[in-house]
Amino acid sequence: MSGPSQEVVAPKAPQRIVILGATSAIAEAAARLWAANGARIILAGRNEARLNKIAADLKARGASEAIDWPLDFVTADAGAELGKMVDRLGGLDLLLLAYGISGDQGELERNPAAAAKVIATNFSSAAAWSLAAAAVLEKQRRGTLLVIGSVAGDRGRRSNFIYGATKGGLAHLVEGIAHKLAPLGARAVIIKPGFVETPMTAGMANNGPLWAKPDAIAPIIVRAGEKGGPVVYAPTFWRGIMLIVRNLPAAVFDRLNI
Structure with a gap:
């Protein structure tokens, strides 16, 4: 005799959200979708004027609360600052880490200080914030950490x-955090976009079929906040592309000008 049927409950949309790097084009596009569901959102970043404009727009789109939080992620105490944000929201359903810088490869090789800045921003500070978020989620035994990485890390x-x-x-770190949090009911996801039309890629030729717009990446991020992971490619076709790239023999790979 079969047991009683169980109702399938859809994942609850996050309502208390912190976005680190909220002025990034991808983060702003995702924030608009969360705002439409009435979320309360802290928008953290260095450009206070831009944060104010984004906060006003999100409120107009339905956000219950949109709080601009001027901050330098590299110099801030991640644990202490995130604690203030969590207290302000009364908990944390989701944290999106969306900031980063690129730089010119040739310049970075010639200029150790420039290379150190990229490493400090993209890895050292991002790792500190990811670990701070993981500590909060571990204590809550719920919630999600989303980190925007890149296929460039594969x-x-x-x-x-x-x-x-x-x-x-950063991807390895987030995967490790995901592994640690999984038995507790919390989650961590590294999101790996390919080519996206943003200010960071403005100097690159971007008219091919592999390019995406922030508005196409945003729904992938929002879905990742509710289920899936720990690794999500955006768009999905990059998973297959990078599987090939990772497994090309060195003799073949070294002849490619990529």
Whole structure:
């Protein structure tokens, strides 16, 4: 005799959200979708004027609360600052880490200070904030950490291996956090976009079929906040592309100008 049927409950949309790097084009597009569901959102970043404008827009789109939080992620005490944010919201359903810088590979190789800045921003500070978020989620035994990485972290390439190294290291960190949190009911997801039309990529030729707009990436991020992971490619076709790239023999890979 079969047991009683169980109702399938859809994942609850996050309502208390912190966005680190809220002025990024991808983060702003995702924030608009969360705002439409009435979320309370803290928008953290360095450009206070831009944060004010985004907060006003999100309120107009339905956000219950949109709080601009001016902050330098590299110099801030991640644990202490995140604690203030969590207290302000009364808990944390989701944290999106969306900030980062790229830099020119040649310049980074010639200029150790410039390379150190990319590493400090993309890995060292991002790792500190990810670990701070993980500590909150572990204590709550619920909630989600979303971190925007890059397909550039999947294999070192001559064109951007310093940037790629920071994203690759961050991806391993987030996967480890996901593994630690899984038995507790909390989650962590590394999201790996390919080419996206943002200010960071403004200097690159971006008219091919592999390019996406922030509004196409945002729904993938929102879905990742509710289920899936710990690794999500955005758009999904990058999973297959990077599987090939990672497994190309060195003799073949070294002949590619990528």
